[in-house]
Amino acid sequence: MMLFLPVILPLAAIVLLLFTYRMKRLQQWISIISMSAITVQAVMIMNRVVLDGPFAAQAGGWPAPFGITFTADLLSAILLLATGFLSLIVTVYSIGFMDDTRKTAGFWILIHGLVTGVNGSFLTGDIFNLYVWFEVMLISSFVLVTLGAERKQLRGAIKYVVLNLIGSVIFLTAIGLMYGQTGTLNMADLALRLRESEHTGLINSSLMLFFIAFGIKAAVFPFFFWLPASYPTPPVAITAFFAGTLTKVGVYVILRFYNLFVVTDLASWQIIVMIVAGVTMVSGVLMAASSYDIRKILSFHIISQIGYMIMGVGIASVIGLAGAIYFIVHNMLSKTGTFLAAGLIYKYRGSYDLKALGWIYKDYPLLAFLFLLPALSLAGIPPTPGFFGKFFLIYGGFQAGAWTITAVAILVSIITLFSMVKIWNEAVWKKIPDESAARQKNHLPLTSLWATIVMAGLIIALGLLTGYLSEYFFEAGRQLKDVDLYIRTVLH
Amino acid sequence: MLTLLAVIIGFLYASSIYMFLRRSIVKLVLGIVFLSHATNLLLFVTGGLRSGEPAFTAEDGTVDLAAVSDPLPQALILTAIVIGLGITAFSLVLVYRFHRETGTVDLDELTEHDKP
Numbered sequence: 001m002m003l004f005l006p007v008i009l010p011l012a013a014i015v016l017l018l019f020t021y022r023m024k025r026l027q028q029w030i031s032i033i034s035m036s037a038i039t040v041q042a043v044m045i046m047n048r049v050v051l052d053g054p055f056a057a058q059a060g061g062w063p064a065p066f067g068i069t070f071t072a073d074l075l076s077a078i079l080l081l082a083t084g085f086l087s088l089i090v091t092v093y094s095i096g097f098m099d100d101t102r103k104t105a106g107f108w109i110l111i112h113g114l115v116t117g118v119n120g121s122f123l124t125g126d127i128f129n130l131y132v133w134f135e136v137m138l139i140s141s142f143v144l145v146t147l148g149a150e151r152k153q154l155r156g157a158i159k160y161v162v163l164n165l166i167g168s169v170i171f172l173t174a175i176g177l178m179y180g181q182t183g184t185l186n187m188a189d190l191a192l193r194l195r196e197s198e199h200t201g202l203i204n205s206s207l208m209l210f211f212i213a214f215g216i217k218a219a220v221f222p223f224f225f226w227l228p229a230s231y232p233t234p235p236v237a238i239t240a241f242f243a244g245t246l247t248k249v250g251v252y253v254i255l256r257f258y259n260l261f262v263v264t265d266l267a268s269w270q271i272i273v274m275i276v277a278g279v280t281m282v283s284g285v286l287m288a289a290s291s292y293d294i295r296k297i298l299s300f301h302i303i304s305q306i307g308y309m310i311m312g313v314g315i316a317s318v319i320g321l322a323g324a325i326y327f328i329v330h331n332m333l334s335k336t337g338t339f340l341a342a343g344l345i346y347k348y349r350g351s352y353d354l355k356a357l358g359w360i361y362k363d364y365p366l367l368a369f370l371f372l373l374p375a376l377s378l379a380g381i382p383p384t385p386g387f388f389g390k391f392f393l394i395y396g397g398f399q400a401g402a403w404t405i406t407a408v409a410i411l412v413s414i415i416t417l418f419s420m421v422k423i424w425n426e427a428v429w430k431k432i433p434d435e436s437a438a439r440q441k442n443h444l445p446l447t448s449l450w451a452t453i454v455m456a457g458l459i460i461a462l463g464l465l466t467g468y469l470s471e472y473f474f475e476a477g478r479q480l481k482d483v484d485l486y487i488r489t490v491l492h
Numbered sequence: 493m494l495t496l497l498a499v500i501i502g503f504l505y506a507s508s509i510y511m512f513l514r515r516s517i518v519k520l521v522l523g524i525v526f527l528s529h530a531t532n533l534l535l536f537v538t539g540g541l542r543s544g545e546p547a548f549t550a551e552d553g554t555v556d557l558a559a560v561s562d563p564l565p566q567a568l569i570l571t572a573i574v575i576g577l578g579i580t581a582f583s584l585v586l587v588y589r590f591h592r593e594t595g596t597v598d599l600d601e602l603t604e605h606d607k608p
Contacts, residue, residue, distance in 0.1 A: 128568055135575045142582055146589075154590045158517060161583055165524050172531045172572060179565065180538030 002048070003057040003070040005041045006080060006119035009034055010112040017109045024103060028095050031108045035091045038115065039084030046077040050472070054479060054489045056125065064490050065186030069125035071490055074476035075325055076122045079252055082332045083122070085458060086244045087115050089451045093340055094237040096445025097347070102147050102235065110147070111241065113140030118245045122252060125187045125490055127175055130253065134171065134217070138164055141246060144238050145230055156230035163226040167216030174209035181206065188490035191260040191483055204265060210257055211272075218250025220310055221280040224303045228287065231302070232295035236343035239295065243302050244336040248328050251309045255324060258313050259480050273314035274405050281307030281412040288419045294342045294352045294427065297419055298335070301378060304412060305331050308393055311405055315396045322470070322477035323392030329473075330377065330385035333459050337374030340452045345371065345427060347448070350440050354423065358430035363441055368428045373456045375424065377463070379417035385462040388470075493541050497533060504530035517590065517597045521583045528576040532569045539565035 013034035020026045048055065054073035058064055072080070091111065098107055117137025124130050142164075146157045179185060181202055182193050194203060216223040227247070231239050262269050284304030291297045309331070312324020344367055345360060346352055361368040377384035390413060397406030432439055462469070479485060504526050511523030539562040591597050 128571075132571065132575070135579075139578060139582065142579075142586075146586060149589055149593070151593045154586065154593055157586060158520075158590060161586060162520055162524065165579060165583070166527065169524075169527045169531050172528075173534060175568075176531065176535040176538050176565070179535075179568075183562075185564075 001057070002041075002045060003055075003072055003123055004059070006038060006045070006123065007116055009038050009041060010116040010119070014109050014112045014116070017112065021106075022104060024100070027103070027108045031091050031112070032088070032095075034112065035084070035088040035115070038119070039081070039088050042077070042080040042084040045072050046081050048072075049074050049077040054485065056490045064125075064492075065184050065189035068129050069186055069188070069490050070123045071125040071188075071486070072123060073479045073486065073489070074472060075252070075255070075480050078325060078329060078472070078476055079122050079248070080119060082329045083115065083118055083245055086332055086336055087111070087241070089455050089458075090237060090241045090244070090336065090340075092454075093240070093343075093448045093451035096447035096449075097237045097343055098235060099148075105147060106143070107147060110140045110144045113137075114144065114241065114245065116140075118249055121249045126185050127178070127187060127190070128185045131168070131171055131175060134168060134249075137246065137249065138168065141242060144242075145234050147234065147238070150233070153233045156233035160226045160230035163216060163223070167213045167223075170209050170216070171213035174206050174213060177209065178203075178206040186490065187256075187260060188487045192487050192491070194261055194263050195483075203261075203263075207257075207261060207269075210261075211254070214250050214254045214257070215276070216250075217247065218254060218306055218310075219247050219303050220276050220306055221283055221303075224280070224284070224306075227303060228296060228299050231299040232293065236295065236339055236346060239299070240336045240339035240343065243298070243339055244332045247302060247306055248332055251306060251313075251324075251328060254310065255313055255321070255480065258316075259321075260483055260486065270314050270316065273310060274402065277307045277310035277314055278405050278408045279307075280304065280310060281408060285412045285415045285419070289415055289422070291419075292354045292426075294345065294354065294357075294423055295339075297423060298338050298342060301416065301419070302335060304416065305335065305378070307412070308390070308409060311397070311409060312393055314405070315393070315400050315402060316481075317396055317400055318474060318477040318481060319392055319399065320396035320477075321480050322473040323389060323396050325476050325480075326385070326392055326466075326470070326473045327389035330389045330462065333455065333462060334374040334377040334384070334386060337452070337455045337459055338371065338378060340448070340455055341367070341371035341374065344444055344448060344452055347444055348440070348442055350442065354426035357427040358432035359439070360428045363439075367444075370452050370456055371428065372424065374459055375420040377459055379420045380413050381417075383463045383466075385459060385466065388463065388466045392470075392473075493543065494537065497537055497541070501530050501533045501537070504533070515599045517587050517599055520599070521580070521587055524583065525576075525580055528572070528579075532572055532576070535565045535569050535572065539563070 013030060016030050017027055049072055056069055056071040059068040114137055117133045120133030121130055124133060142161050145160055146153055182190055184190050184193060219227040231242060281304045284300050288297045288300035291300060309324045309327050312320045348367060349357055351357055377386040380386040380390045394406050394409055508523040508526035511519045542561045
């Protein structure tokens, strides 16, 4: 039962929110309470996984592999916890940030729908059920992206919707082919059968379809084009939430599937994954370096950071996987943090355009700091979490002898620093004259400011506590690699 | 039967890709519809095709596993069809709103916002 609550709680909240559809204040309170409950629930699951190891639950009491299984190992628990904190912070931030039209048009309901889908994807142990959670997540995000229906939003949304739908259909095709070959949908059972099966050659075609489908969701090269087109268009609170959750679900599924199902041709899979990771990093960061809109720079950076996570998948040693998991968590916090700070800058100055912005350091030092911290974390300056994430990955890369990808990772890191410094120089440091029309000093909504401060606190905490927390990330990596443990947990 | 379905599925995939390559956004949505139909049929085939057999048991109560189709893919298709319905409805509304805002359904109009 405990494992189903992260999905049931937001669904129950949706029902409540539908009943209180036009009551603005009540809806905000319901959202805060339900997001807190989800976070508490994630802490409880985390606690149990740490104490007793991975555990599973069967929906409706149908034994695996016939029913739908929910499984939590340390990786799922960590991501669940990060999602809980992130959605709570974004919810509080949105209270001050979102306009009333969008709030009363179902914003709270949709954000809960998104959390349902994300939590379900992290926990499920059944590939068709995973498809259903993906759709729950996607449909909520479709409506969130178009919420408000501004012209540029619609324009971005069409690309977002079409490419993600194609991804979903490819995912479904892969499920069909996989089921046709193995006769099971349960992930543990599937892993078991793939290891026992003699003729695994055909499996690679299904696996490649899976990889493409999740690659589209995770926005890796060459499937990332929907992301820069759509992410900068909705209000930044929505973008921040997307940046923290959606693509990370794609990466999580790639991590999970790669370790469970890739049983043959390991060397060629590794090469494919490494090439994809490297090109994703480079292309994302180069596009970021040439942009002049804060939201676009940050959106392109999402792509380049996804490359790092995929690199961890490709290294495939425990330290590489631990690095990838740490990097996902760091990115969920830091990326969302930069978007939240960018939203505050927009509220303060009324623009996202670097050319029009300037001198925030002089007018509002706290705001400058709130941007600087997650930005340095993204670039990887110690003692922020970004440094440790890259350290694990690069250390793992050297250990595995993957010289090229490691060199690319270091190089991309420098260009990341360059584009973060660009935002800093242009928006925060650049002098603009007093009488300039661009030098607005609007009042900042308190809830948004505090949410961003708490996010900055979390980033500092993750960075400073890395020494203490790293054993959990390494244990998560070990559990992810230990396929027998996963199979035993689900099938007893 | 299998050959016929294979040809139909292939034709649906081909038409959907043809639709994707057109410039009209409406045709793009139609392409998605074709694509999801093709995939649903593909799922259907994975369950095995048996004509004139009962769904689970024969009249005397025995089960011949080789003779009956696997019912699970059919359940999956039902789910997929429902999801597909919702998504198609949403995409059509999206295209309609886009048309009302911009007065065009030309895909090339989308590129304006893409530049870095």
